[in-house]
Amino acid sequence: MAQPTKKAKVAGNVFNHDEKTPAVKQAGNGLVEQDGLKYFTGFGNEFSSEAIEGALPIGQNTPQQCAYGLYAEQLSGTAFTRPRSHNQRSWLYRIRPAVVHDAFKKVDVNNINQKWGECEGDPNQMRWSPFPLPKDGERVNFVQGLATVAGAGDPCMRSGMAIHVYACNANMDNCCFYSSDGDMLIVPQLGTLHITTEFGEMNVCNNEICVIQVCVCVCVCVCVGYISEIFGSHFQLPDLGPIGANGLANPRDFLTPIAKYEDVDGDFTVYNKYQGQMFSAKQDHSPFDVVAWHGNYAPYKYDLAKFAVVNSVSFDHMDPSIFTVLTAPTPTPGLALIDFVIFPPRWSVHEHTFRPPYYHRNCMAEFMGLIRGHYEAKAEGFAPGGATLHSMMTPHGPDRQCFESASSAELKPEVIAKGTQAFMFETSLGLKTTPWAATCGARQEDYHAVWRGLDKHFKPPSK
Numbered sequence: 001m002a003q004p005t006k007k008a009k010v011a012g013n014v015f016n017h018d019e020k021t022p023a024v025k026q027a028g029n030g031l032v033e034q035d036g037l038k039y040f041t042g043f044g045n046e047f048s049s050e051a052i053e054g055a056l057p058i059g060q061n062t063p064q065q066c067a068y069g070l071y072a073e074q075l076s077g078t079a080f081t082r083p084r085s086h087n088q089r090s091w092l093y094r095i096r097p098a099v100v101h102d103a104f105k106k107v108d109v110n111n112i113n114q115k116w117g118e119c120e121g122d123p124n125q126m127r128w129s130p131f132p133l134p135k136d137g138e139r140v141n142f143v144q145g146l147a148t149v150a151g152a153g154d155p156c157m158r159s160g161m162a163i164h165v166y167a168c169n170a171n172m173d174n175c176c177f178y179s180s181d182g183d184m185l186i187v188p189q190l191g192t193l194h195i196t197t198e199f200g201e202m203n204v205c206n207n208e209i210c211v212i213q214v215c216v217c218v219c220v221c222v223c224v225g226y227i228s229e230i231f232g233s234h235f236q237l238p239d240l241g242p243i244g245a246n247g248l249a250n251p252r253d254f255l256t257p258i259a260k261y262e263d264v265d266g267d268f269t270v271y272n273k274y275q276g277q278m279f280s281a282k283q284d285h286s287p288f289d290v291v292a293w294h295g296n297y298a299p300y301k302y303d304l305a306k307f308a309v310v311n312s313v314s315f316d317h318m319d320p321s322i323f324t325v326l327t328a329p330t331p332t333p334g335l336a337l338i339d340f341v342i343f344p345p346r347w348s349v350h351e352h353t354f355r356p357p358y359y360h361r362n363c364m365a366e367f368m369g370l371i372r373g374h375y376e377a378k379a380e381g382f383a384p385g386g387a388t389l390h391s392m393m394t395p396h397g398p399d400r401q402c403f404e405s406a407s408s409a410e411l412k413p414e415v416i417a418k419g420t421q422a423f424m425f426e427t428s429l430g431l432k433t434t435p436w437a438a439t440c441g442a443r444q445e446d447y448h449a450v451w452r453g454l455d456k457h458f459k460p461p462s463k
């Protein structure tokens, strides 16, 4: 049997920090083009896409016979009965239905798991140097390079979340991955993700992010980054309230791939993360055989440089919720399962204000990562590819050096965080870290020392 072609290109400059996001251009028919690929624009739209004219049925979803001998298959992202405003599903017209595969068997792949459940809680401030890269001579693909850092809850209960990191130096040749457990928000840190999905192809580079929903097969090449996986919820744009109709992440800047298929017979392995464990099944053809699709349940990506920042232009440090790109709700209004928040380059103009983040204790858990540059509240020690975790009610804030310089800095308008991008996964759940997070070699045991020397400056009036 012919082998499927290698789908993913290897990025030329995989570990290059200076990578710029390629320009997006109008491509006609409501599409845009970037880096040789075409995309739909918009968030949560009903899209329709066909790689062969006439492949998409008109006026119905399940014709007795689909055009060109295709099979119709629905992918449901929400219960059939969810209200229209929340209902998510897509119809896929494919060469074979997804069910044509051998039995799933459990596989042991490194460090992606749910082992936070075996660990005790730890209220300490935690920081990690950049997570380890594959060792010299080791060939690691995306599935093998996934490691879970922290999590809470349980995919079986459709409630909770996990934080993973990935580091891989090999393409997923003739194999693909999907999660049955949760939507994955992927934040590349090094290298461009060349992602093949059942819906089409996406390139996602440093300073862009993407969301791959439950059950969408992906095949990814060499790269390093962070992932937040959410069980039982989907990401949505935050409400803007008094900000008005525009600002923050604007819907039109979200890009969704267009249909692209391969008709390839050959050995293929499908990895499926199911109830926290990895399974794999063999099949004799490429799963990227969707010729046409329509619906509102499809992967998308977003360039963080397009985030329209809103902030105080008078005084006081605002809460970081003003920088929310995407949020995944809980049933309690305003309470997020996770907010994806960024700390983008921006003007800082506040008068008579201590400008860096304030000292605080938060009823939410804050996991932070650094895509590039440095983070404004930490003078050193928090490097791109590293992370911090400040758990629920764990006190934290600027380190001593940052406090001292910001307390006496001249307050002129200035651009801050230029060339940097830090982000936060902020969750209402109590996160626990995994054994891997403690043993991967990146944990900084002395992190707490950054607040040492925050001396007493108290000078009460003399009586």
Ligand SMILES: O=C(O)Cc1cc(O)ccc1O
Pocket (backbone or CB within 6 Å): 318, 319, 320, 356, 357, 358, 360, 362, 366, 377, 390, 396, 397, 424
């Ligand atoms: O802890 C952090 O560094 C994140 C953060 C930033 C900020 O500007 C305000 C609150 C907050 O938790």
Ligand SMILES: [Fe+2]
Pocket (backbone or CB within 6 Å): 360, 362, 366, 390, 396
């Ligand atoms: Fe914080």
